[in-house]
Amino acid sequence: MLEKTVATKKSAIIAIYGGGFLVGAAFVFLPSLGKILRDPPYSLSSSIYGLLYFPEIVGAILSALSAGFLQDHFKSKGVFRIGIFFNTIAMILLSIASFIHSSSIYPFLLFETLFYGIGFGLTLAAINHYAAFLFPDTQTKAVTILNALIGGATAVSPIILGFAQSLFSWGIWSIILLIGFVLVFFIPLPQAQIKNSHKLPLRLNIIPFMLAVLIYAICEGSFGSWANVYVSINKGQQAYYGILSLSLFWASMTVFRFIIALVPKRLVPHKYFYFASAISIGLCFLILPALNSALALVLAFVFAGAACSIYYPFSMSYGLINYPQQQTKVAGLMVAALMVGEGIGSFGLGPLQNILPLEKIYLFSALWAIPLFILALKLSRKPVTKQKLA
Numbered sequence: 001m002l003e004k005t006v007a008t009k010k011s012a013i014i015a016i017y018g019g020g021f022l023v024g025a026a027f028v029f030l031p032s033l034g035k036i037l038r039d040p041p042y043s044l045s046s047s048i049y050g051l052l053y054f055p056e057i058v059g060a061i062l063s064a065l066s067a068g069f070l071q072d073h074f075k076s077k078g079v080f081r082i083g084i085f086f087n088t089i090a091m092i093l094l095s096i097a098s099f100i101h102s103s104s105i106y107p108f109l110l111f112e113t114l115f116y117g118i119g120f121g122l123t124l125a126a127i128n129h130y131a132a133f134l135f136p137d138t139q140t141k142a143v144t145i146l147n148a149l150i151g152g153a154t155a156v157s158p159i160i161l162g163f164a165q166s167l168f169s170w171g172i173w174s175i176i177l178l179i180g181f182v183l184v185f186f187i188p189l190p191q192a193q194i195k196n197s198h199k200l201p202l203r204l205n206i207i208p209f210m211l212a213v214l215i216y217a218i219c220e221g222s223f224g225s226w227a228n229v230y231v232s233i234n235k236g237q238q239a240y241y242g243i244l245s246l247s248l249f250w251a252s253m254t255v256f257r258f259i260i261a262l263v264p265k266r267l268v269p270h271k272y273f274y275f276a277s278a279i280s281i282g283l284c285f286l287i288l289p290a291l292n293s294a295l296a297l298v299l300a301f302v303f304a305g306a307a308c309s310i311y312y313p314f315s316m317s318y319g320l321i322n323y324p325q326q327q328t329k330v331a332g333l334m335v336a337a338l339m340v341g342e343g344i345g346s347f348g349l350g351p352l353q354n355i356l357p358l359e360k361i362y363l364f365s366a367l368w369a370i371p372l373f374i375l376a377l378k379l380s381r382k383p384v385t386k387q388k389l390a
Contacts, residue, residue: 015187024153032158050350057343059117067125067332083122090116091178098171125332148257155251210337212375221345252305271380280307282369
């Protein structure tokens with residue numbers, strides 16, 4: 001019985017962290033195509049390209065908000081499998097789109113982002129819950145490492161996509177991800193649901209956690225979704241530097257998540273990293289508009305990745321700790337907030353550039369550091385709810 005339990009936990013770790021890697025790799029697929037889609041034969045404008053993020057955001061928000069409801073009906077592993085299923089459909093559409101070399105690709109990309117958004121919302125809610133469930137004594141570390149792995153996937157994905165494009169077609173990478181999602185779908189999982197959790201009231205104290213994630217995601221989307229375009233088009237650098245900036249943004253985020261997760265609390269209290277993250281995000285927005293050389297821009301996005309590294313996983317882990325009996329619902333709400341913010345930072349910046357250049361948008365975005373810091377102070381305090389009332 002003990003061996004079976006250990007084996008089940010091992011398979012669950014592979015499924016959850018493997019699913020996280022795949023979702024992370026797929027998450028940055030569209031930003032990686034930014035330069036390709038802007039050039040012939042596609043020639044998409046900033047507004048049209050930005051619109052591609054809209055179905056993804058809508059799908060992710062709706063699915064994340066429904067995660068708690070779906071868990072009550074399909075259990076925790078059901079939520080995970082439904083999410084993986086939608087991700088699989090998205091990769092099928094993306095693989096088909098890779099064979100289209102005209103503007104006809106656009107409808108396929110729109111539906112791909114919709115299905116991926118649905119899958120992303122459900123999968124992310126499920127795997128954050130599972131990470132906390134599988135490692136109850138080290139929840140913050142487990143959730144941070146999970147998100148570090150997701151960030152690692154987003155770091156290597158643009159590089160692999162570029163390599164696939166140089167060999168034959170970027171569709172090679174989408175086909176590999178498709179196979180990965182199919183394999184993860186069939187890995188056995190334990191249930192991670194607490195009985196009658198849906199009957200417990202979710203208090204308004206969750207709002208600050210959602211607000212922190214929302215604002216953070218606006219910042220992350222402003223960096224991640226536009227790094228390639230900002231460097232290669234707005235700053236006129238070679239396409240290589242745009243891809244490199246995007247890749248190193250996510251790579252830096254990943255490395256710092258791993259490093260900070262491994263720092264003992266007794267050595268440096270984690271809340272100090274939380275505060276530093278908020279301030280550093282604002283500094284990055286201030287610095288970027290003043291830079292023009294390729295190397296300086298790349299290094300600035302490396303710094304931005306480090307700045308963004310732990311604000312979201314720490315916010316998520318603090319939320320899960322505050323609501324131990326409703327972790328899927330809480331994770332779902334926070335993922336929904338994440339995607340609303342990503343939508344503003346990704347989709348919203350497209351039309352906004354008809355009014356302000358991206359450099360000015362980045363400059364004004366430095367003000368986000370103020371609410372991020374205030375919320376970090378609040379959320380890093382002792383739990384706002386007692387476990388029996390969670």
